[in-house]
Structure formats: structure tokens, C-alpha cells
Amino acid sequence: MDNSAQASAELILLFGGIMVVVLLAIYMYKNYIRDLQNEIQSEEVSRLNNKLQEISEIFT
Structure with a gap:
């Protein structure tokens, strides 16, 4: 009985560690998207977009 409790506790700790890594990755990705x-x-980029719109108006 004691071994199964230890295995359960280790599994919970493993999942907790994985969740911490996933949350850190999401936080870093959010900052990357904000910077992008x-x-x-x-x-x-705005000037380029304006030029592309001008070119588009010429051809349509």
C-alpha cells in the first residue's frame, strides 16, 4: 500500500512539473506574440501596406 501511495505522489509531482513548464512556455509565447x-x-509595415493598396487600385 505504501508503494502505491509513493508512486501516486511521484506521478502528481511529475504532472505538476510538466504544468509549470507548459505555463512558462505559454507566458513566453504570449510575450513573443505581443512583440510581434x-x-x-x-x-x-504601414507604408508598405499603403503602397500595396495603391498598386492594387491600379490593377482593379
């Missing part, structure tokens, strides 16, 4: 969003909204 700021980059996309930059002035250079």
Missing part, C-alpha cells in the same frame, strides 16, 4: 504585434503595427 508591435512590430507589425510599425510605420514601415
Whole structure:
């Protein structure tokens, strides 16, 4: 009985460790996406988008 309790406790600790790693990865990914969003909204990208719209108007 004692061995099964130890195995259960180890399994719970293992899942807890995995959850911590997953949550850290999600947090880092969220920061990456936020930085990417700021980059996309930059002035250079806006100018490029305007130029592409001008070209699109010429061909349509």
C-alpha cells in the first residue's frame, strides 16, 4: 500500500512539473506574440501596406 501511495505522489509531482513548464512556455509565447504585434503595427509595415493598396487600385 505504501508503494502505491509513493508512486501516486511521484506521478502528481511529475504532472505538476510538466504544468509549470507548459505555463512558462505559454507566458513566453504570449510575450513573443505581443512583440510581434508591435512590430507589425510599425510605420514601415504601414507604408508598405499603403503602397500595396495603391498598386492594387491600379490593377482593379
